Amino acid sequence: MTFADLEQIKERELAGQKKIVLRCCMAAGCMSSDAKGIKEALEAAVASAGLQDSVEVRGVGCMRLCCEGPLVQADPQDALYVRVTPGNAPDIIEALKGAKSSLARADTKSAFFTKQVSIVLANTGITDPERIESYIALDGYRALHEALTELPPSEVIERVTRSGLRGRGGAGFPTGLKWSTVAKTPGDRKYIICNADEGDPGAFMDRSVLESDPHAVLEGMAIGAYAVGATQAFIYVRAEYPLAISRLQVAIRQAKRVGLLGSGIFESPFNFNIDIRIGAGAFVCGEETALMASVEGRRGTPSPRPPFPAQSGLWGCPTLINNVETFANIPAIIRRGADWFAGIGTEKSKGTKVFALAGKVRNTGLIEVPMGTPLRTIVEEIGNGAPEGGSIKAVQTGGPSGGCIPDEHLDTPVDYESLTKLGSIMGSGGMIVMDDKTSMVDVARFFMEFCVDESCGKCVPCRTGTVQMLRLLGKILAKQATARDLAKLEELADMVRHTSLCGLGQTAPNPVLSTLRFFRGEYEELLQPDVYGPGGPGTAAAPPAA
C-alpha cells in the first residue's frame, strides 16, 4: 500500500458514486426493526424502476434519531424518512422522481440536528461500515499516512497533547500525557488496548461508533501504536454487542487485505496487528487493570495502581489503554491539526462529546455536542423536552458511577469539571432523562443493585458495603427505615467511597450521594419515626408520634 494506492481507491470510489444515495440505517437499534428487510425492499424497488445506474442503496451506521427508527435518508434531496417499513420502498422511489408522498419525515433542520457538531461521528451514517473503500473515500487513513511518513512519534504525541484531548472513557485523563508516558517507558514490547467494554447501563456511544465507523477507531489505534512504539493491539468488546464485533472483524480483515494492517504499512518500518477480545459480561472489566486481566484470560479482578498500565500493563509490558471514542478523535486531530481541535469546547475540556440520550425525553438517540454545551440545550432543544404530560426532574450522567443533576442545575455546561462539581461525572456518555414520575430513591436503589451484582468481590468495602447499602435502600423504600438508617447509609457511602480498591467501588455510592444531595426530601418522606432514642435500642424512647 502506498499513498498513490490510497488515492486510487478514493478516486475509484468517488467515480463510482451514483447521483442519488439512499442511506439506510443499519445500526443495532434500527436493525431490531427490520432495517435489513427495508434495505432489500429498496434495492428491489430501485431495480424494478430501472434506476440502478443513478440510485445507490447504501447500508450505513447510526443516523442518530433512534426513537424514530428505522431511518432512511435520501441524498441530495435531504429527506429523512422515519419509521419506515419495507412496504414504503416503492413510495420512497416515487418520491425521488418528484412525486408527492405522504411518508413520515423528520425535519433535518430541527434543533436535534443543527445543534450538533460532529468530529467522532463525522462519517457515522454516511459511510458504509462494511466497506473500507467507503471510509477511504472520505479521506480515511490519510492521517495514518501523514503520521507514518512525515511525523516522528514525538511530533504525533505533541499534536495530541496540544489538542487538549482528554480520555473519553469517563475519568478525563489527558490523552497526550498518557501517550508520552507509555512512549517514554523503556521496553522492547509494548501493547495498545482499545477499551470497548461499554458497561454503563444507558450508554451506547461506543457501540454506535464501532458499528458505524470502525475504521476510524482502527486508524486512531494505529496512530497511537506508532506514537508509543507498540506493534500489537487488542480491542476488548462486550459480548453483548454482536453486531459491533462482526463489523470490527470485517474491518480488520479488509484493512489487512489492502495492507493498512500488518507489516511495513505505507512502506514504512511500522508493523501493526489488532486482535479482538470478547468480554463475557463483567462490568468491572471496564476498569483498566481488570480489563487487562481479562485480556490475559483470567478473572477480571482489578489490581492496585501504581504500577499504572503505562508502566506495567499486559504481561508486565508498558500498555496504552484508551476508550473507543478517544481513538476515534485521533485521525481528525492529526488531519486537521491540534489548534483546530483545541478551538472547540471549553478551556479545560476540548473538542466534542458523544452522548447517548435516552429516557423520558422526546428525541432519544445518539448526539455529539461541543464541550461546554449547557445541559438544558441538550435536553430541551436537542431532546425536545419531556414527552407529553411530564416535566423533567433530573438528568443522570455517568451511569452507576455518576449522579443525578436536578432541573434547577440544567444550565450547567457539560464539561469534566462542572459535572464533577455537581457530584456527578462526565462518564462515558450515557445521559438518561428522568421525569417527575421517577422516584429518585428507586433510581439510587437500581444503581446500587447493579453495583452489588457487578462487584467482583476482591475487596471487602465494595463486596459487603454495597450489599448493606442496598438493604438500607430497600428498607427505606419499604417505609421501614428511620433517620438512623439514613445516617448509617451516609456513613457507609463515605466508607465505601474512600476504602474500595478500584473505580467501581469508589464511585458506587455516587448515585446515593447525589440523590441525597438534591432530593433529600424524597428520602425523608419515606422515613418512619424512631421508637428508640438517637442512640438506638436501650436509650430513651422518643415521644410517641402524634
Added chain:
Amino acid sequence: MIAAPAARKRSSAAERVAQQIGADKRFKILEAHIKKFQLRHDALIEVLHKAQELFGFLDDNVLHFVSDMLRLPSSRVYGVATFYHYFKLKPQGLHTCVVCLGTACYVKGASKVLETIEAHTGIAAGETTADKRLSLLTARCIGACGIAPSVVYDGVVTPRQTAESALERIKLWEVP
C-alpha cells in the same frame, strides 16, 4: 529421567481428551478451535465462548476438557467460567427471553415487563421453566437505549415492549 513424569501426565490428559472426542463430535470442533489459538492460556475466555456456543452451556466435562487441552488447572478454568455472567453452567431452555434492565429501559417500565413475565411463567429471572421451554434472563444494558424498553427473544432485539406485547410473544413459545 526428569522428562518421564511429564510425559506420563501428557499421555493421561491425551487419553481423557481422546475418550471425549470419541463420544461427541463437538469436542473435535472445540479441539480445532483451541489449536487455532496455539494452546495459548490467554485464549481461555475465547475458548469458553466457543464451547458455550457449541454445547449451550458449560458442564464439568467441557470444563475438564478445556483445562486438559490448555494445560491449565481446572480451578483456574472453573474460576473464570463462574466469574463472568455470560457463561452458563446449567442447561438453558429451548427459547431464551432476555429483558434489558438498563437505566433507560428501567425508567421506561422494563421492571413491569419482567414482573409480568415472571408472574405468567412462575419462574424468576435467571431460571428455566420446568418443561425446559423457556429461560428467562435479564441484561444490564444491551445498548439499545434509544428504543427502550427492549427485550431480546431468541437473539432478536425487539423494541418498545410493553407487558402485553411481551406476554403475547412469550405465549407463542408455549405448547399449544
